[in-house]
Amino acid sequence: MSKVLMLFASSEGQTQKIIERMRSILNHNGHEVDTIHLEGSTTDIRLKQYDAFMLGSSVRYGHHHRDFCRFVEQNAGALNSKPCYFFSVNLTARKANRIEPHQNPYLTKYLRNSSLQPVDVEVFAGAFxxxxxxxxxxxxxxxxxxxxxxxxxxxxxxxxTDWCRVERFAERLAQQLAGGQFSGSKARDSNKAKP
Incomplete structure (x- = not known):
């Protein structure tokens, strides 16, 4: 199966908890998964050895993590060259009118200003x-x-956090990797990520 790298930034542990749930689903589906918590300067990650990427960051005081954003911008070419998924974790997503990716202001703002072009995006409510x-x-x-x-x-x-939603997102990735189902269209160009 595929080799997947999960890169994340988590202040209080909820994003890491979400990554761990996703990792167990991908492992269960036969994929090999490595995880890296992006903290400080991270420059020695060999991205070319992976078939796909899952990226996740929590939002704190209105912004995704600085280390996460810096890493993504420095490595956007490599991340965009393969199937790349992204999710945002924020308390705003606890509200019914902010739970869909295209409704969530933190996610849509990040995608507008980032070089990242994921094939699929999701937003999850965090923890207080x-x-x-x-x-x-x-x-x-x-x-x-x-x-x-x-x-x-x-x-x-x-x-x-809606754990069923987390599991569905991980299952989508697992199934698309197993079936090679990548249309090449980026989430930025789809209705999913538009504000």
Missing amino acids: KLSRYNFFQKQLLSLIFRISDGSSAPSEDREF
Whole structure:
């Protein structure tokens, strides 16, 4: 089967948890998978040895991770030369009108400004990990919740991730790799990623 590299950036562990679930599905479908958490300067990754890429990054304070974005821009040619999938993890995706890729402002903005041209994209709601936040972060996130939808921030840790959605995305990749079903059209050119 195929050799897949999963590259991700995760601040609080939810994106890594999503990557691990996807990895188990790809392994179960017979694909060989390597994972790399993009932190700091990552320059010694041999991208040519892989058949496909799965990229994921969480959003923090309105932006995808700096190290992740830097790596993608430095390696966009190699990443775009093979089937490349991308997903964004953010709390905005917990809302019904922001869960589809073309509705999610963080995902659409990233794709507009990035050199990455994935064949498929997805967005997943993240987790609210109150126990890991300091006083300032708790106040800021409470304000964000009030401004974004008028709700109060959860009073305890809460996971919003739709695991069935995560599994369907991984299954799509597994099936497309097994069947060689790549049309060559990029998500940026499809309705999936347009704002």
